Amino acid sequence: MIRNRKGFTLIELLIVVVIIGILAAIAIPKFSSVKQKGYKTQAISDLTSLRTAEETFFTDSNRYATLAELSSKFSSTSGVGAPTIVPSTSYWSATLTHPQIPGMTCGISVATTNPVLASIGEGEPTCK
Numbered sequence: 001m002i003r004n005r006k007g008f009t010l011i012e013l014l015i016v017v018v019i020i021g022i023l024a025a026i027a028i029p030k031f032s033s034v035k036q037k038g039y040k041t042q043a044i045s046d047l048t049s050l051r052t053a054e055e056t057f058f059t060d061s062n063r064y065a066t067l068a069e070l071s072s073k074f075s076s077t078s079g080v081g082a083p084t085i086v087p088s089t090s091y092w093s094a095t096l097t098h099p100q101i102p103g104m105t106c107g108i109s110v111a112t113t114n115p116v117l118a119s120i121g122e123g124e125p126t127c128k
Contacts, residue, residue, distance in 0.1 A: 039080075039100045040127050046076050047096055047108040047125035050083055054092055054110070064092035064110075086115075104128070 053074035057065040064087040067074075076082055083096040091111035098104060106127040107116030114120040116128045 036101055039098045040104065040106070042077050042080050043096050043098045043104075043106040043127060044125045046080050046083065047094065047106055050074055050085075050094055051108055051110070051123055051125070054085075054087075063087070063089045 050070075053070045054064055056073060057063075057070060065085075066087055067083065067085050070085075079098075079100070081097045081099055083094040085092060085094045091109070093107065093109035093112055093115050095115050096106045098106075104127055105116055106125060107114050108123065108125040109115060110123050114124070114126060117126050120126045
């Protein structure tokens with residue numbers, strides 16, 4: 001008498017679990033680097049928005065603003081740290097850190113050297 005068995009053996013199930021584990025071991029580090037790139041992009045986007053707010057303030061007041069003075073024109077993205085602005089009448093610079101990436105500092109400047117990387121052009125945000 002021949003019996004037809006339907007289902008999976010224990011070995012087949014173990015092989016599938018091992019394959020899923022290998023794929024997860026490959027995918028998780030890739031996902032982590034993608035998240036860090038996203039956090040960096042958030043910080044750069046905030047600095048770009050800050051540049052726009054500072055230039056708008058400058059056209060109105062003929063000087064650059066502090067963060068408190070920009071409260072109506074600039075708000076940082078949720079989860080990104082508040083920028084530290086060094087204003088003057090003729091130049092400004094700002095640095096920003098993201099709490100999800102320890103050690104990363106982003107900076108932007110106008111009419112002065114970038115506080116993070118001196119070789120970057122004026123008004124261009126960069127992270128290090």
